Amino acid sequence: MKRKPRRKxxxxxxxxxxxxxxxxxxxxxxxxxxxxxxxxxxxVRLKDIQAVVMATAPDAFDGVHMxxxxxxxxxxxxxxxxxxxxxxxxxxxxSIISGWTLVASGLFDLVLVVGEEKMSSCQPHxxxxxxxxxxxxxxxxxxxxxxxIFSLEQHRYMSSYGIRxxxxxxVSVKNKRNALNHPAAQVAANLSVKDVLASDVVAWPxxxxxxxxxxxxxxxxxxxxxHVARRLSEKPVWVQGVGWSLDTSYWGNRDLAYPRYVERAxxxxxxxxxxxxxxKEIHIAEPYDPFAYKELxxxxxxxxxxxxxxxxxxxxxxxxxxxxxxxxxxxGLMGVGNPIAAAGVMKVCELFWQLRxxxxxxxxxxxxxxxxxxxxxxxxxxxxxxxxxxx
Amino acid sequence: MRRQRDNxxxxxxxxxxxxxxxxxxxxxxxxxxxLYTAGAAGERFFQTLKRKGIFTATHCEECRLTYxxxxxxxxxxxxDLSDTWRDVTPVGRVYTFTIVHVDREGGPLSSPELVAFVRxxxxxxxxVTRLLEIAPEDVRIDMSVEITLAPPRKRxxxxxxxxxxxxARSVAKRPFTRR
Numbered sequence: 001m002k003r004k005p006r007r008k009x010x011x012x013x014x015x016x017x018x019x020x021x022x023x024x025x026x027x028x029x030x031x032x033x034x035x036x037x038x039x040x041x042x043x044v045r046l047k048d049i050q051a052v053v054m055a056t057a058p059d060a061f062d063g064v065h066m067x068x069x070x071x072x073x074x075x076x077x078x079x080x081x082x083x084x085x086x087x088x089x090x091x092x093x094x095s096i097i098s099g100w101t102l103v104a105s106g107l108f109d110l111v112l113v114v115g116e117e118k119m120s121s122c123q124p125h126x127x128x129x130x131x132x133x134x135x136x137x138x139x140x141x142x143x144x145x146x147x148x149i150f151s152l153e154q155h156r157y158m159s160s161y162g163i164r165x166x167x168x169x170x171v172s173v174k175n176k177r178n179a180l181n182h183p184a185a186q187v188a189a190n191l192s193v194k195d196v197l198a199s200d201v202v203a204w205p206x207x208x209x210x211x212x213x214x215x216x217x218x219x220x221x222x223x224x225x226x227h228v229a230r231r232l233s234e235k236p237v238w239v240q241g242v243g244w245s246l247d248t249s250y251w252g253n254r255d256l257a258y259p260r261y262v263e264r265a266x267x268x269x270x271x272x273x274x275x276x277x278x279x280k281e282i283h284i285a286e287p288y289d290p291f292a293y294k295e296l297x298x299x300x301x302x303x304x305x306x307x308x309x310x311x312x313x314x315x316x317x318x319x320x321x322x323x324x325x326x327x328x329x330x331x332g333l334m335g336v337g338n339p340i341a342a343a344g345v346m347k348v349c350e351l352f353w354q355l356r357x358x359x360x361x362x363x364x365x366x367x368x369x370x371x372x373x374x375x376x377x378x379x380x381x382x383x384x385x386x387x388x389x390x391x
Numbered sequence: 392m393r394r395q396r397d398n399x400x401x402x403x404x405x406x407x408x409x410x411x412x413x414x415x416x417x418x419x420x421x422x423x424x425x426l427y428t429a430g431a432a433g434e435r436f437f438q439t440l441k442r443k444g445i446f447t448a449t450h451c452e453e454c455r456l457t458y459x460x461x462x463x464x465x466x467x468x469x470x471d472l473s474d475t476w477r478d479v480t481p482v483g484r485v486y487t488f489t490i491v492h493v494d495r496e497g498g499p500l501s502s503p504e505l506v507a508f509v510r511x512x513x514x515x516x517x518x519v520t521r522l523l524e525i526a527p528e529d530v531r532i533d534m535s536v537e538i539t540l541a542p543p544r545k546r547x548x549x550x551x552x553x554x555x556x557x558x559a560r561s562v563a564k565r566p567f568t569r570r
Contacts (some may be wrong), residue, residue, distance in 0.1 A: 022428070023428070024428050024429075024430065024431055024434060025428070025430055025431050026428065026429075026430035026431075026433065028430070028462075029430050029431055029432070029463055029464075032463065032464045032469070035469070036464065036469050036471070039469065045468070045469070046467075046468055046469040047468065060421060060423055063423075063425030063427065073462070073464075073466035074464075076466075076469055078466045078467065079467070120426065121425045121426055121427055122423050122425060123423060123424045123425060123426050124423075124424075126423075128421060128422040128423035129421055129423050131421065131422065132419070132421045136419055140419060
């Protein structure tokens with residue numbers, strides 16, 4: 001980071017649609033529900049919004065080419081400067097980074113950020129669309145899908161550090177249980193490790209209940225410059241730091257046991273936030289958990305656990321809602337659901353509610369003052385990180 | 392994925408003064424199909440069309456806009472329009488039209504097709520549609536047209552229920568005046 005931005009930016013409103021398997025509502029309508037709720041909680045009207053950032057992942061999920069533009073009216077972007085933030089699965093958290101740059105730069109004072117995905121459109125399965133993210137010459141002739149890659153990565157992670165599949169299944173148990181208290185949740189459940197490991201093997205060592213579902217949904221936040229945030233909000237939640245980083249797009253040239261791209265993104269965000277000891281200074285984390293092992297993998301990349309030791313921390317309750325560092329208190333993608341870009345924005349919404357003490361039955365104890373949200377995506381090699389806090 | 396050897400592999404072409412071999416190519420596809428929903432507003436629009444043979448629109452009082460196709464919200468002010476439904480007679484005026492001579496791949500059509508954008512009377516919107524029962528040379532911008540629907544029993548609540556628009560038999564009265 002060359003220079004610290006001078007303008008402070010706050011989140012002053014958040015909104016969420018239900019996450020579900022198949023919505024009657026179009027992606028535009030889902031976006032409208034989330035966006036209008038975010039505006040209402042922020043106490044602003046659409047005409048006050050100066051620019052809109054729309055996060056939505058591959059066009060093929062909704063089955064609409066250039067869907068960022070198609071979603072325009074549902075996101076409130078008509079007749080306004082409007083940008084699509086699109087870094088695959090990382091889009092949700094990247095959209096906050098995009099919105100933040102628009103405000104921190106001094107260009108705008110009030111920006112609406114919306115995330116949407118309607119994956120039920122894509123048949124027989126969104127994996128058909130994912131096929132074409134693989135290199136057409138050296139990978140696609142094999143007919144790969146994402147499950148291959150995640151399973152290969154999880155196995156390398158397990159073998160590098162001596163982790164058992166039982167340790168990883170515990171992430172599904174925790175997150176699906178946390179989601180029981182989330183009103184928008186799609187796949188909340190009270191399960192045991194045994195239940196998770198009794199579910200079908202989709203690609204060993206990954207079992208079905210260690211994979212997030214296909215979902216429809218939308219989420220939104222309102223970002224404001226400091227002088228506007230202080231006027232409009234009694235409890236603004238400040239974006240203290242943002243970071244993102246991409247590793248090489250070649251699988252063979254990456255470290256699969258440790259997500260270095262997440263560490264680079266985290267170090268950028270922590271530097272901006274003035275955090276030198278993340279484990280002491282961060283009170284709540286929403287790491288990206290599309291697969292169970294990914295939460296642990298990402299917590300290590302976020303420097304919130306020692307390498308290979310996140311499973312031990314999980315087993316001793318450190319990441320429980322009442323633990324030392326609650327992780328995915330929302331229920332995460334494993335419990336609330338995974339409408340890709342919307343899921344990342346949902347994580348920021350959760351930090352907003354938790355840091356304001358408004359998370360209801362999900363509220364973590366101890367008046368948390370700072371949290372981190374992280375997402376991951378692109379060609380499985382981007383880390384996007386945002387640090388939010390009450391000061 | 393099947394790797395294909397292109398027949399032209401050995402054919403030389405000149406690039407920037409240098410002769411080079413045309414590259415080998417192979418094919419790929421994105422193996423997906425789509426299942427769409429009409430949405431909350433769209434479902435009501437098409438069910439009304441199917442059952443009653445008329446359009447239904449939503450209205451924003453503040454922005455003085457009538458949305459057709461209907462929307463649940465106003466795109467200008469984000470007002471909730473879910474209680475503002477009104478019936479609309481499916482008549483309108485040709486806002487613009489074209490006569491299509493070639494298909495998507497550029498091949499000739501056996502007979503040219505008349506495609507128009509029809510503004511629906513009493514609304515601020517309209518539909519792209521086919522023009523029926525009229526020769527291309529007789530179409531005029533702003534002429535009045537009315538809907539031709541599939542017979543009630545054949546309607547499925549989709550866009551295909553609208554066969555097209557034809558010249559209005561009597562000059563349609565505007566249901567109400569805007570602005």
